[in-house]
Amino acid sequence: MDHLVIKPASQAEEQQEQDEILVERAKAGDQEAFGELVRRHRAKVYGYARSYTQEAFLAEDIVQDALIRAFLHLGTLVDSRRFLPWLHRIVRNQAYTRLKKGPQTKEQVFSGLTRQPSELEATDWEDLDSILHRLGRNWSASVENNGNPEELLVRRELFETIKSLLHCLNPRERRIVESHFFDHLAPHEIAHLFEMTQANVYQVLSRSRKKLMQERIRVVVDQYVKTRKDAGIMKQAVLRKPxxxxxxxxxxxxxxxxxxxxxxxxxxxxxxxxxxxxxxxxxxxxxxxxxxxxxxxxxxxxxxxxxxxxxxxxxxxxxxxxxxxxxxxxxxxxxxxxxxxxxxxxxxxxxxxxxxxxxxxxxxxxxxxxxxxxxxxxxxxxxxxxxxxxxxxxxxxxxxxxxxxxxxxxxxxxxxxxxxxxxxxxxxxxxxxxxxxxxxxxxxxxxxxxxxxxxxxxxxxxxxxxxxxxxxxxxxxxxxxxxxxxxxxxxxxxxxxxxxxxxxxxxxxxxxxxxxxxxxxxxxxxxxxxxxxxxxxxxxxxxxxxxxxxxxxxxxxxxxxxxxxxxxxxxxxxxxxxxxxxx
Known part of the structure; x- marks a missing residue:
């Protein structure tokens, strides 16, 4: 009589099976499951990003953008067993995009003042205008009530990040910026609401954008130092005086x-x-x-x-x-x-x-x-x-x-x-x-x-x-x-x-x-x-x-x-x- 021999699953196979379960749960709206996927693979995708750039700061940015995109588009992953290669592909695409664009992306003035990006336009996560327009376009009660849970969570987190940046503005600047980006008011409507000229509205929005960009740089520096702390490399290093x-x-x-x-x-x-x-x-x-x-x-x-x-x-x-x-x-x-x-x-x-x-x-x-x-x-x-x-x-x-x-x-x-x-x-x-x-x-x-x-x-x-x-x-x-x-x-x-x-x-x-x-x-x-x-x-x-x-x-x-x-x-x-x- 032949006996059926059952071989123990390898550690890699076992991890792949667990990933497949987590992916299916995450697709169904389980936010903790996606968080566990990130915890398991973050170090790997960070190392993958570092293979494209030797700059730790840029690699961290690439990973952050890739995870956001993975979170928003997890539903498009047909084969749940292919989660890690799929995530690697997103990281690779993000790396190519960032390296092609280069570190000195030219700052724009408020190019979106006269038009809103269409729903089909991609969000440029390095451009404040693009981020604000995306948030303002998508944030509504209907989205909160009926939107995909994973996308809703990422939107809410991004929204709160941008809202925290707004604290660098004075009350008047903040109300005008919020009116434009989050309430979808046009400059001429804002001018009527605040009893000011349309030219002044443009000036306030332009000045506010500069303030927001400055605050964003401060936040990025703070996040970079925090990342070093979390990684256990936050320290003091002082060489001898040259x-x-x-x-x-x-x-x-x-x-x-x-x-x-x-x-x-x-x-x-x-x-x-x-x-x-x-x-x-x-x-x-x-x-x-x-x-x-x-x-x-x-x-x-x-x-x-x-x-x-x-x-x-x-x-x-x-x-x-x-x-x-x-x-x-x-x-x-x-x-x-x-x-x-x-x-x-x-x-x-x-x-x-x-x-x-x-x-x-x-x-x-x-x-x-x-x-x-x-x-x-x-x-x-x-x-x-x-x-x-x-x-x-x-x-x-x-x-x-x-x-x-x-x-x-x-x-x-x-x-x-x-x-x-x-x-x-x-x-x-x-x-x-x-x-x-x-x-x-x-x-x-x-x-x-x-x-x-x-x-x-x-x-x-x-x-x-x-x-x-x-x-x-x-x-x-x-x-x-x-x-x-x-x-x-x-x-x-x-x-x-x-x-x-x-x-x-x-x-x-x-x-x-x-x-x-x-x-x-x-x-x-x-x-x-x-x-x-x-x-x-x-x-x-x-x-x-x-x-x-x-x-x-x-x-x-x-x-x-x-x-x-x-x-x-x-x-x-x-x-x-x-x-x-x-x-």
């Missing part, structure tokens, strides 16, 4: 880059970092007045990331609001209150603040500080620690600033630009390649191939513009003095960099260019000495008398000599680069 904060250089981005590099295994001197990143060769001036912003008027993201790649590092950055080519206010002359914490609180929160905080956490958790712009003043600094509980950053620079800064102060400085940069990883690279990369970067700048603007001029083309400002007597003393101090320091570091490479770098393939490197070091030393004469003539911060005719002529003569020597330096760099890249 030695870069003690470096006496006017090139604050060079000091900050040095601070990043010093926490890696690739040990480089400050002149080497400034040289390899290309900042030893930079010159940018603002036509007519030589504004103080000149030395920092460059695309932070492309220039600083290129500098790190020259040294064999993989960079990662978050950038918003930079660079439109317009010089910002001179921090030397503004009312000191505009540089205060209170002033930062009044400025707009950058939309990419959560991504910036996530990058800071990621880098510091790996033991590397983060370069940041305008933490104390419009210069570069380093973030070397964080405290999640108090939402504070430990930061400092080489200008004697060292303090704790609230998370929400990032990107809210005088210039209102957000920029943070970190080293993601290190790649193998030899000395010859690093040097060739650096010289290529220098030559590109000298030839003004970075994207010239009518608001600033860089490289060799800056000298005629600079001399013209002296000829016309339109030089702003403080900005001119600062520009001279930075460029003098840069050329000093160029000289030291080439001397170090010629004398101390051990790569034997450099032997053929060592005489030329020593020649370059001597030539940049001469250039630096002439710039020093100008620095003595126009000391920072007072700036001397650049528009006094005799002094201006003296400056023009010195700049002409420097311009000629810079031309010789470019020719020499071209020869060195050709030798380094020859097969």
């Amino acid at each position: 030695e870069a904060m003690k470096q006496p250089t006017w090139i604050t981005c060079g000091a900050a880059l040095y601070g990043l590099v010093e926490f890696t295994e690739r040990k480089l001197s400050l002149p080497a970092v400034i040289g390899l990143s290309g900042h030893a060769f930079r010159l940018t001036v603002v036509p007519k007045n030589i504004h103080i912003a000149g030395p920092t008027m460059f695309d932070f993201q492309s220039v600083l990331e290129e500098g790190l790649r020259n040294m064999g590092f993989v960079p990662r950055s978050v950038c918003q609001g930079q660079l439109d080519g317009t010089p910002g206010p001179n921090a030397t002359f503004v009312n000191p209150t505009l540089l205060s914490s209170a002033a930062r609180e009044k400025r707009q929160l950058p939309a990419l603040l959560p991504q910036a905080i996530e990058l800071i956490h990621s880098s510091l958790d790996k033991g590397c500080p983060v370069l940041a712009w305008d933490l104390f003043m419009p210069e570069f600094a380093l973030i070397y620690g964080y405290e999640d509980a108090s939402k504070l950053l430990h930061a400092g620079d080489n200008c004697n600033n060292d303090a704790k800064i609230p998370y929400e102060h990032l990107g809210r400085g005088l210039i209102e630009e957000l920029f943070v940069l970190a080293i993601e990883s290190t790649l193998p690279i030899d000395q010859r390649t690093m040097l060739a990369n650096a010289i290529a970067t220098a030559l590109k700048h000298y030839r003004t191939q970075e994207g010239p603007s009518d608001r600033y001029v860089n490289g060799l083309a800056a000298y005629p513009v600079w001399k013209e400002a002296f000829e016309k007597g339109s030089v702003e003393p403080n900005g001119n003095a600062y520009t001279l101090a930075v460029v003098h320091d840069a050329r000093n570091n160029a000289s030291r960099f080439f001397a170090e490479v010629a004398d101390a770098w051990t790569d034997e393939s450099l032997d053929g260019v060592r005489p030329q490197l020593k020649e370059a070091a001597a030539l940049y030393r001469t250039i630096a000495e002439d710039f020093n004469k100008l620095v003595q003539l126009f000391p920072f911060p007072s700036g001397g008398e650049p528009n006094e005719p005799a002094t201006a002529q003296q400056a023009i003569q010195l700049l002409s000599v420097i311009e000629s020597n810079e031309g010789l330096a470019v020719s020499l760099l071209e020869k060195i680069h050709a030798a380094l890249t020859a097969n």
Whole structure:
């Protein structure tokens, strides 16, 4: 007689059977069953989302959106045994949508004021207008009484979230916003109801939207910190204070880059970092007045990331609001209150603040500080620690600033630009390649191939513009003095960099260019000495008398000599680069 052998079900099969039961219960309206499905699989789908993006914050957003969609469309799942693959597909679609759209989705004004989206239009969960219109369109007594229980729960939760955001509005703004989005009143009806003009209604709605967007960013940051707490990774991480904060250089981005590099295994001197990143060769001036912003008027993201790649590092950055080519206010002359914490609180929160905080956490958790712009003043600094509980950053620079800064102060400085940069990883690279990369970067700048603007001029083309400002007597003393101090320091570091490479770098393939490197070091030393004469003539911060005719002529003569020597330096760099890249 044959015996029937019953094999025990595997753990995976048993879980699939339990999932199938939970899915069927959830389809029937059992909210706890769906909650159990989420509890079982949330970690898996989060890991799946992280396979598409390394940003924890973005992955969390993708998962949240996917779960909402799964909740709303669970009834469309035909095969209940396929719940996890179905959920994975939703996550994948959400990831593709978010990554294609990118982090800097352009904000719109109230585009929906003149029309309501149709029932067939998809909701953009990143756009406040779209969310509000969906809620206002769907929230009614009939939906609450007759709607699908699962969809009703999600709608109610979203509705309550948006309603909580409305607390950032004053009573009048809130009543107008609620009248438009939740009571479906048109602007002309609201104008009649509140005894105001229709133009004023548009103004109130536009202003309210900005407030709501700001509040949403705060909520997202709070949720991000709460997620870290729930995951058991909410903590305090403070590195040692970077030695870069003690470096006496006017090139604050060079000091900050040095601070990043010093926490890696690739040990480089400050002149080497400034040289390899290309900042030893930079010159940018603002036509007519030589504004103080000149030395920092460059695309932070492309220039600083290129500098790190020259040294064999993989960079990662978050950038918003930079660079439109317009010089910002001179921090030397503004009312000191505009540089205060209170002033930062009044400025707009950058939309990419959560991504910036996530990058800071990621880098510091790996033991590397983060370069940041305008933490104390419009210069570069380093973030070397964080405290999640108090939402504070430990930061400092080489200008004697060292303090704790609230998370929400990032990107809210005088210039209102957000920029943070970190080293993601290190790649193998030899000395010859690093040097060739650096010289290529220098030559590109000298030839003004970075994207010239009518608001600033860089490289060799800056000298005629600079001399013209002296000829016309339109030089702003403080900005001119600062520009001279930075460029003098840069050329000093160029000289030291080439001397170090010629004398101390051990790569034997450099032997053929060592005489030329020593020649370059001597030539940049001469250039630096002439710039020093100008620095003595126009000391920072007072700036001397650049528009006094005799002094201006003296400056023009010195700049002409420097311009000629810079031309010789470019020719020499071209020869060195050709030798380094020859097969």
